[in-house]
Amino acid sequence: MKEKEIIFTDSSKLITESLVRAGADVFIGYPITPANLLYAYGERRFPIFFAAPDEITTLQWMSGFAVTGHLPVTATSFPGYALMIESVNMAYMMELPMVIVLIQRLGPATGTATCGAQGDLNVVNGTLSGGYPLPCLSMSTVSDCWELPQKALQMAADLRTPVVLLSSKEEVMTYRSIDMGALAEIQPVKRKAFSVKEPYLPYAPAENLVPEFRPVTQDEHQVRITASTHDQTGIIQNTTPAALGNTARLARKIRKNLDHYLYYDYDRQEGAKTLLITYGITTQAAIDAIRDYRESGKKASLLVMKTLLPVHSKYYEICNDYDHIIIAEENLEGELRKIMFGQADSPRVSGVNKIGQMIEPGEIIKALEDHE
DSSP states (O other), X not given: OOSOOEEXXXXXXXXXXXXXXXXXXXXXXXXXTTXXXXXXXXXXXXXXXXXXXXXXXXXXXXXXXXXXXXOEEEEEOHHHHHHHHHHHHHHHHHTOOEEEEEEEEXXXXXXXXXEEOOOOHHHHHTOSTTSOOOOEEEOXXXXXXXXXXXXXXXXXXXXXXXXXXXEEHHHHHOEEEEEXXXXXXXXXXXXXXXXXXXXXXXXXXOTTSOBOOOOTTOSSXXXXXXXXXXXXXXXXXXXXXXHHHHHHHHHHHHHHTGGGGOOEXXXXXXXXXXXXXXXXXXXXXXXXXXHHHHHTTOOOEEXXXXXXXXXXXXXXXXXTTOSEEEEEESSSSOHHHHHHHOSSOBTTEEEEEOSSSOOOXXXXXXXXXXXX
């Protein structure tokens, strides 16, 4: 890894390899385009691999492995993710670590499996009943496809939560020359060791609001795991104050610790009044657009969001420095734009949107010029 080594590959292999090196030890999946390359490579690389009969079973089996101390992974696209949603809620309530690699394709419904998109952010944002935050990271570059999977797995293990790792068809299926020697070393995730105390309460939060984890396979302490509303003992309590307080903690633990998992690139230009925001596959077009726009003597800054959900307050701090905000994303009406700034139109916030084709730098430049 220290010497220059040029290989010709796609990012699906980088993502899979990174997860394995980071310590993910189980892959369970049902093949679906365009996520099937991760499925195929995962069968060869993960210590444990299971071909599930469907996506519902996939998440159920992942939950079973998670309660025994494993770090499971799957890869899917929107039709499969839609089937997983109930079980994602279950894993979230049980506080089970896992990573779901979601490869976006053109929808709605089955849409076009061989056409990419950035259309699943609203689905991820609304996955959990009650509006609880489900962590979501988005890969935007080749190095992201190598580094962010490890960070997603670490977040899942640290916070005891499912984490969605967002990508798109073009990102994972496009072959390119990659210098493996230029990529960072992937460090195995570190899981907090259990500190012995009596009695053990399976959902008693530590200082960071995350309960210490004990696998059901150990015989030193009784472990209760449930997806129903429960208190710190893991016993179903319906709507008692203790149970409702424990349920509210699920959201607080994500937000309280989000600073440690905030990833973004901010290319600030002094004197710029317009900020271009993007993520995922549109990042490359945005980088080219900003470069060409600046070469013409004009000013604009660029923010590439990698930690997408929940939306961190740092992004709003950055936005406050600009008169105009443009969000470029490959979907119909601007999913990130509406998540961040609401449904109402604003003269300060606009978007560059497209379906069925990737956004081109020229389309972004035109939007920048419209705000001069």
